[in-house]
Amino acid sequence: xxxxxxxxxxxxxxxxxxxxxxxxxxxxxxxxxxxxxxxxxxxxxxxxxxxxxxxxxxxxxxxxxxxxxxxxxxxxxxxxxxxxxxxxxxxxxxxxxxxxxxxxxxxxxxxxxxxxxxxxxxxxxxxxxxxxxxxxxxxxxxxxxxxxxxxxxxxxxxxxxxxxxxxxxxxxxxxxxxxxxxxxxxxxxxxxxxxxxxxxxxxxxxxxxxxxxxxxxxxxxxxxxxxxxxxxxxxxxxxxxxxxxxxxxxxxxxxxxxxxxxxxxxxxxxxxxxxxxxxxxxxxxxxxxxxxxxxxxxxxxxxxxxxxxxxxxxxxxxxxxxxxxxxxxxxxxxxxxxxxxxxxxxxxxxxxxxxxxxxxxxxxxxxxxxxxxxxxxxxxxxxxxxxxxxxxxxxxxxxxxxxxxxxxxxxxxxxxxxxxxxxxxxxxxxxxxxxxxxxxxxxxxxxxxxxxxxxxxxxxxxxxxxxxxxxxxxxxxxxxxxxxxxxxxxxxxxxxxxxxxxxxxxxxxxxxxxxxxxxxxxxxxxxxxxxxxxxxxxxxxx
Amino acid sequence: xxxxxxxxxxxxxxxxxxxxxxxxxxxxxxxxxxxxxxxxxxxxxxxxxxxxxxxxxxxxxxxxxxxxxxxxxxxxxxxxxxxxxxxxxxxxxxxxxxxxxxxxxxxxxxxxxxxxxxxxxxxxxxxxxxxxxxxxxxxxxxxxxxxxxxxxxxxxxxxxxxxxxxxxxxxxxxxxxxxxxxxxxxxxxxxxxxxxxxxxxxxxxxxxxxxxxxxxxxxxxxxxxxxxxxxxxxxxxxxxxxxxxxxxxxxxxxxxxxxxxxxxxxxxxxxxxxxxxxxxxxxxxxxxxxxxxxxxxxxxxxxxxxxxxxxxxxxxxxxxxxxxxxxxxxxxxxxxxxxxxxxxxxxxxxxxxxxxxxxxxxxxxxxxxxxxxxxxxxxxxxxxxxxxxxxxxxxxxxxxxxxxxxxxxxxxxxxxxxxxxxxxxxxxxxxx
Numbered sequence: 001x002x003x004x005x006x007x008x009x010x011x012x013x014x015x016x017x018x019x020x021x022x023x024x025x026x027x028x029x030x031x032x033x034x035x036x037x038x039x040x041x042x043x044x045x046x047x048x049x050x051x052x053x054x055x056x057x058x059x060x061x062x063x064x065x066x067x068x069x070x071x072x073x074x075x076x077x078x079x080x081x082x083x084x085x086x087x088x089x090x091x092x093x094x095x096x097x098x099x100x101x102x103x104x105x106x107x108x109x110x111x112x113x114x115x116x117x118x119x120x121x122x123x124x125x126x127x128x129x130x131x132x133x134x135x136x137x138x139x140x141x142x143x144x145x146x147x148x149x150x151x152x153x154x155x156x157x158x159x160x161x162x163x164x165x166x167x168x169x170x171x172x173x174x175x176x177x178x179x180x181x182x183x184x185x186x187x188x189x190x191x192x193x194x195x196x197x198x199x200x201x202x203x204x205x206x207x208x209x210x211x212x213x214x215x216x217x218x219x220x221x222x223x224x225x226x227x228x229x230x231x232x233x234x235x236x237x238x239x240x241x242x243x244x245x246x247x248x249x250x251x252x253x254x255x256x257x258x259x260x261x262x263x264x265x266x267x268x269x270x271x272x273x274x275x276x277x278x279x280x281x282x283x284x285x286x287x288x289x290x291x292x293x294x295x296x297x298x299x300x301x302x303x304x305x306x307x308x309x310x311x312x313x314x315x316x317x318x319x320x321x322x323x324x325x326x327x328x329x330x331x332x333x334x335x336x337x338x339x340x341x342x343x344x345x346x347x348x349x350x351x352x353x354x355x356x357x358x359x360x361x362x363x364x365x366x367x368x369x370x371x372x373x374x375x376x377x378x379x380x381x382x383x384x385x386x387x388x389x390x391x392x393x394x395x396x397x398x399x400x401x402x403x404x405x406x407x408x409x410x411x412x413x414x415x416x417x418x419x420x421x422x423x424x425x426x427x428x429x430x431x432x433x434x435x436x437x438x439x440x441x442x443x444x445x446x447x448x449x450x451x452x453x454x455x456x457x458x459x460x461x462x463x464x465x466x467x468x469x470x471x472x473x474x475x476x477x478x479x480x481x482x483x484x485x486x487x488x489x490x491x492x493x494x495x496x497x498x499x500x501x502x503x504x505x506x507x508x509x510x511x512x513x514x515x516x517x518x519x520x521x522x523x524x525x526x527x528x529x530x531x532x533x534x535x536x537x538x539x540x541x542x
Numbered sequence: 543x544x545x546x547x548x549x550x551x552x553x554x555x556x557x558x559x560x561x562x563x564x565x566x567x568x569x570x571x572x573x574x575x576x577x578x579x580x581x582x583x584x585x586x587x588x589x590x591x592x593x594x595x596x597x598x599x600x601x602x603x604x605x606x607x608x609x610x611x612x613x614x615x616x617x618x619x620x621x622x623x624x625x626x627x628x629x630x631x632x633x634x635x636x637x638x639x640x641x642x643x644x645x646x647x648x649x650x651x652x653x654x655x656x657x658x659x660x661x662x663x664x665x666x667x668x669x670x671x672x673x674x675x676x677x678x679x680x681x682x683x684x685x686x687x688x689x690x691x692x693x694x695x696x697x698x699x700x701x702x703x704x705x706x707x708x709x710x711x712x713x714x715x716x717x718x719x720x721x722x723x724x725x726x727x728x729x730x731x732x733x734x735x736x737x738x739x740x741x742x743x744x745x746x747x748x749x750x751x752x753x754x755x756x757x758x759x760x761x762x763x764x765x766x767x768x769x770x771x772x773x774x775x776x777x778x779x780x781x782x783x784x785x786x787x788x789x790x791x792x793x794x795x796x797x798x799x800x801x802x803x804x805x806x807x808x809x810x811x812x813x814x815x816x817x818x819x820x821x822x823x824x825x826x827x828x829x830x831x832x833x834x835x836x837x838x839x840x841x842x843x844x845x846x847x848x849x850x851x852x853x854x855x856x857x858x859x860x861x862x863x864x865x866x867x868x869x870x871x872x873x874x875x876x877x878x879x880x881x882x883x884x885x886x887x888x889x890x891x892x893x894x895x896x897x898x899x900x901x902x903x904x905x906x907x908x909x910x911x912x913x914x915x916x917x918x919x920x921x922x923x924x925x926x927x928x929x930x931x932x933x934x935x936x937x938x939x940x941x942x943x944x945x946x947x948x949x950x951x952x953x954x955x956x957x958x959x960x961x962x963x964x965x966x967x968x969x970x971x972x973x974x
Contacts, residue, residue, distance in 0.1 A: 045705055073925075119917070119927045120821060121706045123797045209766035217768040252755040259753065357584055365588035367783065371815045379791050388791040391755070461752045462783045466586050470750045505756045510747040511717050 030100045041077035056129035066099040071126045076113040128153030135165035143174045151181035156189035204233035244384035249502050255391040257498025258398035263471040264478035266450035268490040273422050279349040282468025284447045288318035288454020289463045293368040308373040318451035326447025330440045360465040370458040418442045483531030574617035578637035580648025585625025591650050597859040600847040601866045627657045634658040638665045644879035652719050672861035676723035680938035680951035680960035686908045687865035690936040691727050697913040698802045698825035702772045710741045710771040717746040721776035730942040751781045754788040765799045773801040790818025808854035811922040819918045827911040828860035829924040834898040860896045867893040906951035908936025
């Protein structure tokens with residue numbers, strides 16, 4: 001429906017633009033265009049493409065709705081007479097709209113019309129040609145998109161409309177892109193070398209990969225001064241891109257590090273502080289992700305406007321649910337096994353399998369759909385760096401969780417008790433601390449944090465019963481590397497591993513990169529068995 | 543030799559003749575023909591294989607409504623190999639030796655198939671394998687109803703090359719046998735088509751890879767060399783979601799760099815936010831959107847059977863549909879479920895597939911199928927943008943790999959060989 005509406009809006013725009021002329025002439029134009037439009041339905045993609053080009057060559061913006069509909073897959077041909085219509089589903093069949101006049105043209109049964117197929121190549125062609133048709137639109141956003149499309153196409157045909165549009169352009173941002181688009185089109189045209197040299201300069205100033213790709217084309221197809229200029233510009237861009245590449249690797253590393261930190265930070269408490277080898281840690285993360293799924297599902301069904309806040313609702317719930325499962329696990333299983341690491345390991349591993357299968361039976365084995373809220377989708381450009389919002393927010397979130405946990409452990413009575421119990425259990429007990437309860441709550445805290453991590457990870461990974469498995473090894477690696485019993489170690493460990501991994505990956509590949517990191521940790525542990533930030537003092541020996 | 547014809551007077555004589563009749567514990571009940579289902583219902587592969595178990599149960603149920611085979615009802619025997627490869631072999635043995643099944647439908651991953659091969663050979667039973675795979679295999683006891691590389695990968699590359707004008711290729715896959723072999727074949731194929739070495743980028747990632755930032759930015763960089771670029775993805779199931787998400791977030795659209803996937807089907811898309819995937823491609827032999835009466839009926843039966851009107855169908859389900867019907871027809875033609883008789887009678891059997899054609903079992907135990915290229919739609923379905931003009935014969939041995947291109951497979955007498963070398967004129971492949 002909204003598509004139909006936007007079509008009408010666009011149509012209104014088109015009318016404002018150019019068709020105000022005499023209606024008689026407009027009618028004649030339409031009559032001339034009609035066979036071209038109907039030809040769109042004849043033949044395969046190659047043929048359709050030729051017809052699209054013919055339509056665009058008419059230069060009449062009245063064809064824009066037709067092209068837009070074709071691109072969106074809403075253009076249908078009536079089997080009976082070969083007439084082409086814009087069709088939207090309605091009732092038992094389709095509602096037909098005349099593509100040129102956009103007047104209602106009746107209805108058709110499901111089987112009476114067939115869709116005109118469109119593939120990616122056709123869409124590119126349509127985008128490019130629509131660009132040159134909408135360069136003079138009233139809305140600067142439309143003009144900007146048009147200029148970008150023309151830039152991408154780099155078609156010399158677009159040069160003239162572009163220059164005409166430039167004359168009238170008032171918006172500086174649009175103007176800039178139009179200049180760049182003009183340069184791109186110019187490079188492919190048969191204009192003189194001096195114009196082209198200027199164009200190379202314009203393109204070089206963009207400095208991104210698109211520019212690089214254009215210039216490589218110029219370098220490979222020309223000779224003499226042009227080629228030299230292009231080659232020089234390419235070297236310059238490549239140099240700056242290599243620098244940005246390093247910045248990008250660091251960013252990716254921090255981003256991976258923050259994911260590792262989130263996954264490991266709960267474990268840093270249960271394993272690091274309490275010394276429990278908890279193989280079911282990953283499943284606590286998984287449960288957190290499923291809580292997000294359930295919350296989103298409820299919101300979708302009953303209060304869709306809340307969707308953008310779904311994660312904030314899921315966070316406390318995930319903490320509580322994973323946390324209480326953690327407390328139950330500690331009370332039910334782990335407290336009987338203190339001091340017997342091997343049995344703890346086996347018991348929690350068994351528990352992890354039980355939890356996985358329970359979720360599988362409850363929700364089914366397939367992935368569950370967890371959507372990204374609006375503010376976590378998309379990306380922005382920082383120089384030549386593409387920063388995606390979901391990664392950025394996860395970094396922020398990981399640091400917040402870390403800071404929060406630090407606060408709890410350092411500034412609250414509960415934190416004090418926890419540290420007291422883990423440092424010297426008997427002394428703490430003598431001072432009147434109920435150590436069993438502190439154990440249970442600490443384990444619950446670690447599990448709750450894992451649940452929170454699950455909410456964040458649901459945004460970048462699959463929500464399936466296997467979610468946790470992917471993180472358990474990495475989490476242990478981070479905690480052991482960072483130094484058991486030290487939260488700062490976990491932070492530095494996670495970030496180091498993330499960055500090292502991301503710098504290795506472009507050279508060694510993802511598989512080898514992972515192996516190298518593992519070997520590196522093994523060697524490191526040989527040298528410093530207690531990790532980066534080793535605890536000192538008598539507590540260590542206890 | 544195993545035979546399960548028992549009790550009925552008519553078959554008693556035959557049974558006595560064979561002398562090895564197994565009498566199962568269920569003799570007291572009505573005599574049935576048992577069909578084994580060997581799909582993981584727990585562990586990592588449960589996500590894909592559980593559906594196939596249900597599809598088999600439905601097919602068996604439907605056949606029973608039609609009166610079974612040879613006047614007997616079918617009985618499904620379901621086991622759970624739990625995504626554990628060695629356990630597949632144990633469970634296969636259990637199905638054949640303890641449960642006395644007459645045919646087994648199952649396996650998903652290549653490694654699970656390789657693990658059960660010796661069992662089926664030793665106990666001489668039948669396995670119908672419904673998943674697209676890397677080829678380079680043809681075994682007397684196995685029927686490959688999924689696609690061989692020439693029924694999926696190569697037509698997909700042809701489409702990109704001819705229809706989308708792609709000149710630069712990223713072959714991205716998960717690091718295991720199917721992607722590695724498929725990419726080896728594709729690389730050889732592309733080079734044979736005149737694609738230069740530097741225009742091919744090959745990348746492998748571990749199972750369940752979730753951090754795609756580096757690879758996506760590599761693909762972006764690779765794609766900005768002034769030539770049209772596409773990604774051919776053999777990335778396995780689960781890792782696809784974060785991959786497409788990263789592509790979407792990095793602003794790479796299907797019009798810029800299309801991704802054609804061989805492991806992403808309706809079932810995988812059902813659990814996904816499809817927004818970042820729209821316009822990307824997949825190559826299969828069947829799409830749920832196929833507009834035929836037989837497909838509409840199949841979907842209705844399936845949704846009624848599973849009790850969920852949203853449940854989707856997918857390519858491996860169609861493969862089981864074809865394989866099961868072929869087996870039924872072959873058993874009826876042979877008049878017995880005896881594996882040797884079925885192996886002889888099944889070659890040449892043709893049954894309708896769901897896309898409106900007839901698929902036949904070829905002498906190399908692969909089948910003929912149409913190849914469809916579909917674009918992912920917002921509702922998680924595919925729209926066919928291209929299909930092969932006719933059916934493609936599954937090729938067990940790739941024509942583009944050294945050592946494999948001289949091999950053919952023909953299980954009919956007198957050749958009866960899965961890897962006959964036409965150069966040396968001997969059975970036994972390139973090694974032997």
